[in-house]
Each structure stands twice: as C-alpha cells, then as structure tokens.
Amino acid sequence: MSGDQQNETDDKNKAVSDTNQPGQPQARMVTVSIMGKPALVPDDSTIMRAIEYSGQQIIRGAGCREGFCGACGTIYRLPGDYRIHTGLACTTLVQEGMALSQIPSVPLEKAVYDLEKLTPDVDTIKELYPVTFRCVACGTCTKACPQGLQVMDYIQSAMRGDIAELMELSYECVGCGLCALRCPSEIIQHKIAILGKRLYGRYLRKESKELDIRIQQVKNHEYDGEYAELMSLDRGALSERYYARDTE
Amino acid sequence: MYPDYLKDSLEKVNQTRSKRLELAKSDKPVYTPMNAEEREEVLSGYHPDSASAARSHIRIGPNKGEQLTTEITDLLEAHSMLDPKRMEANLDNPDYETDMLIIGGGGAGCWAAITAIKNGIKPMIATKLRLGDANSMMSEGGMQAAVAPQDSPTRHYLDAIGGGHFDNKPELVRALTEDGPEVVRELENLGVMWDKMEDGSLQVLHGGGTSRKRMVSCRDYIGAIIMRTLMDEVENHPDEISIREFEPAIELLLDDKGQCAGAVLYNLDTEQFMVVRAKSTVITTGGFGRLHIRGFATTNHYGATGDGLVMAYRAGANLKFMDSVQYHPTGAIYPEQIAGFLITEKIRGAGGQPLNKDGELFVFPREPRDVESAAIIRECSSDRNMGVDTASGRSGVWLDSPLIDMIHGEGYTRHQFPGMCRAFDNYDIDIVKQPMLIYPSLHYQNGGVEINERCETNIPGLFIAGEASGGVHGRNRLMGNSVLDYNVFGRRVGKQASEYSKSVELGKLSLDHVIAYDGEMAEQGIDSDLISPVILPSYTPEDVRLHQLARLGNIPARHSILRSRIGCGCGNGKEGK
Numbered sequence: 001m002s003g004d005q006q007n008e009t010d011d012k013n014k015a016v017s018d019t020n021q022p023g024q025p026q027a028r029m030v031t032v033s034i035m036g037k038p039a040l041v042p043d044d045s046t047i048m049r050a051i052e053y054s055g056q057q058i059i060r061g062a063g064c065r066e067g068f069c070g071a072c073g074t075i076y077r078l079p080g081d082y083r084i085h086t087g088l089a090c091t092t093l094v095q096e097g098m099a100l101s102q103i104p105s106v107p108l109e110k111a112v113y114d115l116e117k118l119t120p121d122v123d124t125i126k127e128l129y130p131v132t133f134r135c136v137a138c139g140t141c142t143k144a145c146p147q148g149l150q151v152m153d154y155i156q157s158a159m160r161g162d163i164a165e166l167m168e169l170s171y172e173c174v175g176c177g178l179c180a181l182r183c184p185s186e187i188i189q190h191k192i193a194i195l196g197k198r199l200y201g202r203y204l205r206k207e208s209k210e211l212d213i214r215i216q217q218v219k220n221h222e223y224d225g226e227y228a229e230l231m232s233l234d235r236g237a238l239s240e241r242y243y244a245r246d247t248e
Numbered sequence: 249m250y251p252d253y254l255k256d257s258l259e260k261v262n263q264t265r266s267k268r269l270e271l272a273k274s275d276k277p278v279y280t281p282m283n284a285e286e287r288e289e290v291l292s293g294y295h296p297d298s299a300s301a302a303r304s305h306i307r308i309g310p311n312k313g314e315q316l317t318t319e320i321t322d323l324l325e326a327h328s329m330l331d332p333k334r335m336e337a338n339l340d341n342p343d344y345e346t347d348m349l350i351i352g353g354g355g356a357g358c359w360a361a362i363t364a365i366k367n368g369i370k371p372m373i374a375t376k377l378r379l380g381d382a383n384s385m386m387s388e389g390g391m392q393a394a395v396a397p398q399d400s401p402t403r404h405y406l407d408a409i410g411g412g413h414f415d416n417k418p419e420l421v422r423a424l425t426e427d428g429p430e431v432v433r434e435l436e437n438l439g440v441m442w443d444k445m446e447d448g449s450l451q452v453l454h455g456g457g458t459s460r461k462r463m464v465s466c467r468d469y470i471g472a473i474i475m476r477t478l479m480d481e482v483e484n485h486p487d488e489i490s491i492r493e494f495e496p497a498i499e500l501l502l503d504d505k506g507q508c509a510g511a512v513l514y515n516l517d518t519e520q521f522m523v524v525r526a527k528s529t530v531i532t533t534g535g536f537g538r539l540h541i542r543g544f545a546t547t548n549h550y551g552a553t554g555d556g557l558v559m560a561y562r563a564g565a566n567l568k569f570m571d572s573v574q575y576h577p578t579g580a581i582y583p584e585q586i587a588g589f590l591i592t593e594k595i596r597g598a599g600g601q602p603l604n605k606d607g608e609l610f611v612f613p614r615e616p617r618d619v620e621s622a623a624i625i626r627e628c629s630s631d632r633n634m635g636v637d638t639a640s641g642r643s644g645v646w647l648d649s650p651l652i653d654m655i656h657g658e659g660y661t662r663h664q665f666p667g668m669c670r671a672f673d674n675y676d677i678d679i680v681k682q683p684m685l686i687y688p689s690l691h692y693q694n695g696g697v698e699i700n701e702r703c704e705t706n707i708p709g710l711f712i713a714g715e716a717s718g719g720v721h722g723r724n725r726l727m728g729n730s731v732l733d734y735n736v737f738g739r740r741v742g743k744q745a746s747e748y749s750k751s752v753e754l755g756k757l758s759l760d761h762v763i764a765y766d767g768e769m770a771e772q773g774i775d776s777d778l779i780s781p782v783i784l785p786s787y788t789p790e791d792v793r794l795h796q797l798a799r800l801g802n803i804p805a806r807h808s809i810l811r812s813r814i815g816c817g818c819g820n821g822k823e824g825k
Contacts, residue, residue: 046585055792057784059494059516062550063377064386066589067671068472069549071381091674093585112484115439147670167441172469172666175476194480197473198439205436206448211395214429218401223426226402230409231418242410243284247459248398 033099047074047089047100060104067091070190073146073176076100086178087146106177108188111195120203122161129192132158134185141179141189147172151179151189158192164204166196249676250582254685257636260607261646261683268609269654272599281612287619294629295622296542296575296688303571308768309561310706316570319541323554324561325769326778329498330512330521332759339501339757342510342525346372346490347749349510349526351497351556354382355471355731356714357532358478359738360745365488369746372524373482373489374513376496376533376551376783380479383534383549383715384734387471388667389455389594390463391735392728393428396452399460401425408729411457411616412694412722415569420720423701424729427736432464435735439477441466443664453597455727456577457616463728468592468667470731495522496555498781499762500529500563500710503755508563508709510757514783525757527749528709530741531556532734535693535715538785541573544690545588555781556716560697562765565705568718569695574725577602577620579689581644583675588689591647591668593617593727598664599655603646603683604634610645618724621688628687636685644687649679692730694721703741709752713741 027042032050039054048062063071072089079097089102111128118124125132132155141151154169170193179189217223233241250258271278282290292298303315306324316324348364350357353375364371373379394404404425409416432450436442443451443465452461466473482489497511501523510526533556537548546552561567578591596602596613602620604610604627611623628635628643635643649668652661661680662669672679696718703711714734721729769776786793 044585049585049787052787053789055788057786057788058550059784060377063381064549066386066547066586068469068667069381069385071378091671110480110483112486114484115481171467172670174472194476197441198477198480201436201439201441201477205441206444206446208395208444208448208450210397210449211429211433213397214395215433218426218429223401226400227405227422227426230402230405231422235414238406238409238414239284242406242414245403245406245459248454248461 030096032094035101045094047092047094050094061102065090070174070176073103073178074100086144106180110191115198115202120163120199125158131187136185140182144178144182155189163196163199167200257605261603264607269651279609279612290622290626294626295618297572307772310564310566317573319539320570323780325774326776326780328762329779332762335759338523343522344524346526348528348745349524350530352532353379354534355384355475355734356738358482360530360742361482361489363739363742364746365485367746369749370488374492374495374497378493379491380475383552385471385475387731388468389592390465390470390728391731392462393432393464394462395429395432395450399462403460407457407459408726411726412724415722417719419701424720424736428732431735438481440474454614455593455597456614456620457726463597468665496783500559501757502761503757505755508707509754527752528745530711530745531716532714533716537690541690546690547576547590553782558781563761565707566698568698569723572694572723574617574692574694575621575688576691577617577624577688578647578686581642581687582638582685584640591684591686595649598652600652601648603648605636616724624688644685646683647686648683650681653680692725694723694725702744703737711741711745713737
C-alpha cells in the first residue's frame, strides 16, 4: 500500500525513519527470492515495498498501491509448502523464504460487444464467453483469488444466467486475472465478472423516478434563474448566503 | 490487532461512545460546525499550505512572479527530457497521426474517447501505465449529484463554491453541478450499479461540506466500478480507439501557428521518443500526489506525478490555483504498512467521528476537507498534544467506525464498506468493532491548467479535463466532486475536442517552445539538475540511489526516473525507509 512516505516532516511526525523509540521492535530482516534473485528485506514489508527496497524500480506490476487496481498480481511459494499462493504485491506481507514472481499482464481476448444489444441472461454468456461452460467446478479459481472471492460460484451463476448473483459475488474483483491463469478450463473469469456487472447496471437495476424528474427539470431550464442569480452575487453576498444555508 | 500501548486510549473511546451515539441519533449536530472566522483561524494556523516554505515564486513561464506550491515551482523550473534539435527529423516524419490525442487513460480520458467516437472522430489514448491506471480507479466513497427531491443543482453549486472559499470559476461550477444528474443516468446506462433504496431511488449520504445528502455510491468501490465500466466500453471499440500503454507523453508539440498539434511520447520499455501529430490534444493526466508535497504520505496512484502541468506550462498554458494542495482528513497511520491509505469520507458521512486520545470529539466530523484536516493537525500539534502516538513515530486521531452499525443497524458497515473492512481485516482489526487511527494524507491537486466550461485553454487545440485542470474547485474540493468532475468534463472535452478536430488545419510541427523555455531558465540563472516530468516516483533506499548516481556521467537509463531521486521537490530524498 502507500506507506511510502512519512507524515509531514515537521512537528511531531518528524524524521520517523530515524526514530528508535523504546518499545518499538527493530525490523527483522528476511530473505525472499524476487523473480529468482534473493534479497534481504525488512520482515514487515509488503511484497511491493520489498521489491523496491531491493533497489528495483517497478514499471509494470505497481498501480494504485492500495488494493483496487489489480496491477500487482503475484504468485509465490513458501519453504516446505508445495502449494502456489497468490496475492496482491501491495497488500501481501513478505515471509522468510518466500519465492515470488509478479504477473503484471494476463493474455486474453476480451469479448467486444454493444451493451445496448444484449439481454441480461444466459444467452449473452453463451454468445460472448462460451468458454464459461467448460467449467469443471474444480475451485482452482476460488483458491487463486487474492481477494478471497467465491470465483467458482460466480462462474456457476453465469452458467445459470443468474446475472444478479454474478454481480454480487464478483463485486470486489480487482481484475488481476490470476484466476484466469490458474483455470484448467481456460475461462477468463474476471472479464465475465465485468460483463455481469454491466448487464446488471444496465438492465436489472431498479429505476429511479426522482432521477427522471430531476434530469427533466434541468433540461427544462428550471434552474437557469437561480444560477443566474447566484452567479451575479459578489463574494460577500455569496458568503452570507453560504453560511446562512440550512443543512439536512 | 492493536498493540498494548494503544489500549488505554482505545478504552477511553469505548467509554465515550454511548453518549456520542445518543447525540448522533438526535437531530442536533454532534459538534458545532465552525463559522467563517474559526475556519480561517484553523486554516492559517495549521493547514500545511500555510507553512512558511509551502509556497515559492516561480521565475519563468506564463505564471511568472506568482506563488506556487514549492514542489510545483521546482517541477516547472526544470529541464525537458528532450533535446529539441535532435528531434527535428522526427517532427517531419511523425510515428503516429491521429485526429485527437488523449494523454492519460483514466476516467476523463476514457470519457473523452467514448464521446469523441460518437462524434465521428477516432482518437488515440496514450497513457503512462495501463489503461485505467489512475486515481479514478481508487475513489471510494461516492460522487456528488443533486438527484434527491429535497436537493437542487443550485444548492450543490452553493456548497461547492463555499467549500472552495468562493474562488472557484462560477461557469465551471455551474457546468459541474448542472450536468450531475445526467451523468448519473449515463453511467447507469453504461452499466454502473448505483446503491439504491427499495423503491429504486438513489441512496444518498452526506459528505464534508454538503448541506443536503447528495453522495451517490457503489458501496466503497465507486472508482473501481466506474473506471472498469468506462475501460470496458473503450475496449469495445478497438477499430475506433487506439490505445498506447506504457507510453506517457513528456512534451507537447505546437505548430508554426501556435496551435497545439500533438505530443512526444516516451516508450517506457524501449526508451524511444515517439512523435504523435494530432489535430487536437487532450490532457487528462490527473494529479500530483506522488510528488509527496511537504513529505506527506499520499492516497494517490503510482503514476500521479503532475506530468500534464509540466507539458502544458512549457507550451505556454496558464495555471490556476497551483498554490493549494488537498490533504484528505483521513489517511490510515496504523498499521505502518498501510500508512497513507485512504479511509473514505463516506465513513464520516455514515456517522463515523474523529476523536482525540481521550476519546473526545474536537471538530464537527463533516467540515470541508481543508478545515477538517487542519483541525486534526491542530489536535496532534504540540499546541494541543491530544494526538495518539504510534511506535513508528506517527501521531494521529481515532476515527470511530463502530458507531456506524449502531446507527444504521448490524451488517451495514460490512455491506457498505467492503474495501475498508478488507484493508483492516488483513491486520486483524475489525473496524465494525474498533476505530481506525488516521492523520491527513496528500490527496488532490486542487488547481491545474486553467480551463473554461468547454475545457479549452489559452492554447488553441489544447484541451484539459479532470484533476489536471484548474478552476472548478477553487482552493478546496469537496468530497465526491472529483468523481463528478472527471465524468462531467471528460464528456465535455470529448465533444469539444473532436468537434475542433473537424475543422483545424495544422502547420509545421515544432518544439521551439521547449528551446525558448530553456532559454528563459538560463536567463533567470536557474540552476536545476531536475528533468521533468518525473514520470514515476522512486522508493529505492538512499544507499542504492547513491550507487546509481555513478551513472550520471553517461546518459542513464530511464533518466527522468533516475533524476527524480536527486534534489527534486518530490520528497527531497526523505521518502526512504
């Protein structure tokens, strides 16, 4: 994440890095293998900070640094553990002996479509992502998800044409694509998730009558007079109006 | 899990909670909001912009003689990556030609492309990292739009212009607030799933400085939901929109008539400079959080280094309000690994309260951002000494989130704030039951390149939208108005620039403005070793950097990135841990 800077450098938060206050444990160092090369890094680092601590400038494989963008998907193994683990480099802490590789790009072919011509049902899934139906329900995608989402379940929802459930279960998908790389049936789950969300927002939402009315009011120029009046006020009059306004 | 040394203060927060809850459930404000004088007092005393070295005079360019944020002055009083003379042959033989060049693939950039193709123009998006790698992706809490019956666009106008201390350009605020409702509908038609009430009306909440509940939301993932929708739509038009990723623009091109005529891109992989000749050029490069103004941690995206400002300024564009910086009141300070992480203002919109080490409120929780931040800094300052100190040497205040479920019902926090819960769950802190520790974090570039309501600048053919632009927010933006900003002005700029492309006649491409700018620097005796734009910040430890400096006798690889490690304004080398 973005712990790349101190708080403001004057006053109380000054020179944090030089502070060794009593009770603060010294950072212990651990050895991790970064894409094949060992590096000694502080044990409280995220993977991203560890890569940078080792002296590398990340070009691919870093984005929002807060767990939203999916740029920093990473796979790793740990000593004495046969499994492949996954994580986002920005939010996953290093461990002694971790061997990691960043996977900043996932090759895939996104379906190209006109949302206006689709229906929110299984036919759309069949047409745009027929690969979905190769799912063997092995659960590897779910195990691979660094967000801990029930990926296999949302693929099953897609197969049933349950767009609302597809949207709900994939809500927090960051699009890193690690599921798609691990899937033995070569499904591209994260793209199906985006399709599901857009179908829901476009076709399955509840309509807001209030919004219709407001848009019409703006189109009918009902606020033109109030705008003209506010825009003609000088600073003092505007300030008076502002501080006198009531609050809900 | 919070360490033992914080337990006493945590206990005080628990003790004061029931009383605070009672007040929160009444219709009285939980703390008296500040009047104009009190706001001015806390801002002038404690806002980081008020510190003595926060601003300095710029000696060159269109804003010559004005005070800008010091780090911005340093960034602008710097050299180009290019030697214009060596580019002459390339200018005669451009690598790409396009009707419309969009620099920056965030929310505003994607909107610009989507509206341009509706107007029959095929644009090119050139972006530093991947499409959608932008602050747009990271907004959490919501977007302001006057959609509720008890609200109105003009009331939104008054809130926004008051939040900006009445400095905002009125015609921009009108465009922002008047387009809001339609933007909500258009996004919905593209597939954004707004939080709705049972009857289909939009869920609205308060934000700092709002007089009506106006914040529409997608739980706490609004940026990720909108950005992925817009990206997906852009990618649905591969024959009309071309996308160049990992190719940031580093200098604008003018023609011999003084019109903007494209840009020079820098391929981050091959380190080639690529010339793009374009009938119109749109800058949607976002803000500057990664310059770590005044050494602050930031909520911003990795690529937010203010590139658009640099390019536009060298080409002669006016800047507006570049003397003010927004610090988000609530950045995480514990655990250390997520220091700077954005805690959405929606937490306070839903009833969360900032508390000092005794568990007491010291400010109305929903003041405008600059006021709220300054009040938190004051509470932690040696004048009051009411902050909570962490073992890593940070100081902050509590943000009491457990109130939210108590106000709205059990399960509300987990449903409405999945992103916040996830970030703290990783460290065994359950924000449904325990408060968060926060301090202001560098968040937003209030000013930028001056535009009008058609997104035009003082350079023909150069258009700006989103955070890179200046004027709409004055010197302080309210929560939810930047998401609205990039949607409103992204749509507008696509329409305006594509229309302009239909009639403009370009002349011979030129980088003479870069030569002239360098001349001006020399004339003023400016001695800088900084090359800008910076492109990416460096978090390499100091000792490694010193070894890298040995390469400077040669032309170093990725030299702007390397240069950013020495003596520039972006943290002054203080950022290493």
